[in-house]
Amino acid sequence: MSLFTIDETRCKRDGLCAADCPAGCIVFEEGGLPEPHERKQAYCLDCGHCMAVCPADAIRLTRFADGSVPVDRSLNISLDQSEQFLKARRSVRAFRDEPVDRGLLGRVLSVTEYCPSGHNARPTRWVVAEGGAKVAEVAGAVAEWMRAESEAESRLAASLHLPGIVRLWDGGTDIICRNAPALAVAVGPKQGITPQPDGVIATAYLELALTAAGLGACWCGYLMAAAAYDAGVRELLGVAGDEAVYGALMLGRPARRYPALPPRPEPSVDWL
Template sequence: MLNFKINEELCIRCGKCITDCPPMCISMQEGDFPVIQDENNCMLCQHCLAVCPTGAISIMGADPADSIELQYELPTAHSMETLIKGRRSIRKYKKNALDEKIITRLLETAFHAPTGVNAQGVLFTATTTAEATEKLRKEIYAKVGKLLENCDYDKDDLRFQYMNMAYKAYTNHNVDVILRGAPHILIASAPKTIPLPKEDCIIALSTFDLFAQTMGVGTLWNGMLKWCVDDFFPELATRLGVPEDHEIGYCMVFGSPAVQYKRTVQRKPGALNFVNSF
């Protein structure tokens, strides 16, 4: 039940909700107010609520008065450019865990990331305590040690080369290369049945990554963790609560950074391919 409602006192019948509806399921007859004829066609995107200039539309129980007004809240181009260029991968973390309210805010905001056909199927699996992450860290290295000892692996396989390096660093020098000493891990997964599970996860994590920087939270895209919970030890993902019918898109670690960067870096010009005619 969409519960699509029009506040007739506010509606000016401008038709913007109709022209901006992706599945074109909103219509308006002459002299009437907007209606949804077939609710099965609705994508649940709430574009109608967002585009209405007077806040006259409510759908799925969402009150437009509870939404954030965009006119004065969007960042400037300069601040976004600084955020993107100034964001760094964090490989040194403070041991203390983040407040769970901060983690929840980060994840709930990142859930607003776009998904293919608005599937909204991404599941975030995160450790909320440093103790849980430490227990996972110890188990990962124990499993890596057994894997390297008992597996007849291809010496040219980069995954095993990195795992061998990480295991030696941990056992010989107590240096955590896989989780980088971070107090939290994050796994993004999505049902294999949706159109773009992997891509949706990557987009969601990218959104999380950028928002985290604004809250003083450091992040690291973590391919080695993905190898562990996806390629080598999928039972760990199951124990963490990742459904078996999900595809893991990618993984991160995050927490309070133990290093602060003071300026952006200067990279070579980007690879750009401009097409002026076709």
Template structure:
């Protein structure tokens, strides 16, 4: 059986780090200082996480599998300071007022090129992206969500929003969009239907996007009502344009903010327990 892990014997120093980080012992080392080998009994358990390649200090390991694309140049560890990351996270805001200016495709692609490094279970990288940018498509999707919300309100399917749904629907009927807020871009994270773990992978990826977007001048808003409607209505999910064998895991609004923030919002202290 062909292995996805290649070892360059000339580069390998026999440090043993690769076998230490391989949680299923696909790589094993008979003695300290020797070149590790592929364990034939464990070979089938390789989860293609890429840790062996990442941690090899002599660049003696390379991996070859569909998810292993070439890696870009990366900054040295520690090039982002705790202060910088704190300022980035604290400066992130939910945006519900957007300028009508379209977001260039190049900007979306640049953000998602970063987001693809978000972790996923056993490195399956199941998240796909559907970008709804045409106004008629965004309006059609939002109208579909409103129809489902109206049905949900009348049938009591969404009790936690009973106090708000009638107002959201009324405002839509009167010309005010409180569902997708006129955002020029709706970003759909979708995956194959094959694993319940993919929801977590999609939320992690969108969380990365939520942090990355402000660096590009883009504001975001989690679109929970869009996700809920897609989850419960085949009609609404079809309006997103994703493949039939995929499912919408979550959605996010994106666009250039219409307003400027002047304060950091108040937050509770972190609630931490120790054992």
């Protein structure tokens, strides 16, 4: 099966697809049609750069079921708008007591398939806990891991102040998942090109997309710690033995609005 197909009636014979292919999978000679490289086509990354750069929508990777979608430039945001959006993002730890629409969350999760990924491997998959009861079940499993660490007086229990968190949990206060109505956990393989940074980037993408969707989120660090050390938590999440948790977000509708930007120092930069 050929790597891609070319619509000869649309192709402008400009060679942009070949020039932009990061793996050199496309051969182009001036005046001709792009062709798959005999050897290098086996190294196609499925990145779709060839389709994205083609102004005539003339090329389609055979392994893609759908064609490209035109970019709507009218939706582009300015630097001022993006700066405002990014600076206004808040870690949300208080949520409205209402469910998160699955369709909306699914739409937002699909955005993460477009985030940067080493070798375009895109190894991250998502485990989602829907509803307060399911999130509380996950938080309870984390609390039990914390309790075991606290009773063992481990170094980890001391460094993460786990005894105090367990006391709060026993008293009815959840600072593990903050009574969130939903939880999204990024899971990926232990081995691969760059699975750990891929999971972190995907989680960061998700947090920003959630903000744009009117939702709020906060990294669930206690869950990530528990998943790293406790087999029971991993089993509850459906994490296989050759997988790891690389990100976790508690999420929902924010209980409060944030009408102001707090100050931040200027970044530390060394200009070479």
